Amino acid sequence: MWSILAVTAPFFALVAAGYAAGRLRLLPESAIPGLNVFVQCFALPAMLLRLAMATPISQLLDPAVLLCWLGAAALVVGAVLAATWRRAGLKDAAFGALVATFPNSGFMGVPLLVALLGPQAAGPTIAVLLIDVFVTSSLCIALAQAGDAAGHGTRRALALALRGAVGNPLPWATALGAVFSVAGVGLPGPVDTVVRLLADAATPVALFTVGAVLWRAGQRAGHGERWGDVAAITAVKLFVHPALVAGLGLVLVAAGVPLTPAQLTVLTLAAALPSASNVPLLAERYRADAGRIARIVMLSTALAFGSFSALVGWLGPG
Template identity: 55%
Template sequence: MLSILFVTFPFFALVLCGYLAARRGLLPQLAIPGLNTFVLYFALPCMLYRFGAGTPVAQLLDASLVAVYLLCALLIVAFTVMFTRKGRIAWNDASFGALVAAFPNTGFMGVPLLVALLGAQAAGPAIVTILVDLLVTSSLCIALSRLDSADIHGAEVAAQNALKGVALNPMPWAIVLGALSSGLGLALPGPVMQTVGLLADAASPVALFTIGAVLARSQMNSTQATPLRDYVPVALVKLVLHPLLVGAVGLGAIALGVPLQRSALIVIVLVAALPSASNVALLAERFGADNGRIARIILLSTVLAFFSFSAAVALLT
């Protein structure tokens, strides 16, 4: 367990550094969007391209893995929406709560962390989950969030707009280009690849620092107190129920003869055990949801994940 903490501690420590820098005013709030832009449009796509190019295409096209992970994501979304809708929470807030319960922080945190823990072979399954969450999970939740003020046509428009947003997101394209490079045996020219490598190496530390800064900004800008019952259960769904469900469904699929490798199953269980994706707070703000509640779920899941994720790694590896 101690050896695992030696690996996970620096990742969560960088999140804490970003959080403290923003809280103490060392990093102006106006600078945080610039960090987000650097990570999202430059560093992270280069990292995903490099991992995609170094991963066999068969891993990136693993239908069994996609089916198991997607089924669990849909179940988590449905469950979270149902139990939050029973209270005072409307469709908009319930949908974004479901998104943070089902969408792990795989891009900013998970890929580099899992590679550090399990080796380069963990990149392929983790990248597949990013595509599922970007293309399906986020689009579905955004569409559901529109049901408060629109009919089914409004939800369809919201889903279309979400897919347009995905099309403008450089991460899926970086993964696709990396997969094409892997499948066709292509390689970028040496100087270009060195540039990509430098940006890729910057992705992990800057992304983790940015996560902390984004969480601090969301907390500082929140003007409304959120009852514990509105965010603690969702954080526990993310950290406990989601990985347990992925593990159970995956083992059931293997028992039924589905060609899912146990090593890939371990990776996606650990992906599910990651804290909530920090970019959901930005989406919630954009669509008028209770951003304070979403930020609290993300912050709590990130703090607790230092212990719960490390425990999951110790149990599974």
């Protein structure tokens, strides 16, 4: 267990450092959007580009991986919507479903799972990120927009959500890396150096930024009375989601789907990650209850250090 904590603890410590920097006012709140832009538009795309270049495209787009993750995501989204729709309304129920399904696979998952499991974890983890960006997020945002009386219908809501997904630089960096992988070519020397430097900065800056974003979200969350709902959705994210991924994966394997034990381990651990830190920003953009979503992200991140590390120890990867 100590060897596992030796890997996971520094990742969560960087998140805590970012939170502390915000809380102690060492990092001005006005600087947080700039950090986020650097990570989202420069450092993480560079890291994904390099990983995709080194990963066979068959691993990035493995049908068994896609089927397992999409199936479990559909179950979680459907269950959270059914449980919260009447009480919270369709918009807030849709964002609750998104925060219960979308792990922090970009800022935290890719570097953490690769550090724990080795380079073979990159393919399934990147596939998970692509599904959540293009499918899960787009569907939940479209449902939220459809539930808005001022909206323009489900079709337009889905089109707007897909447009936002297409504007995300992470999938495009992955796609470019896949092209290089298929072509069997690399980047020119100076370009490769720049990309490598950016990629090396991705993990520490991304995790520090997650902490700062969580602090800012906490400042705006207020003191609502929906902690029971927050705790329930957090439990879905940290425990129900990975259990569904693991269970569905075993069913698929029994049915003859070629999902390997290593892939299922990566998917299960990805599902056990805390909620994505960008979901409160999306909720705020679409005028949902961003405070509720921020509390779920903060609680899931605080608890995931223990729950995720315990799951790694139980699965015994490596």
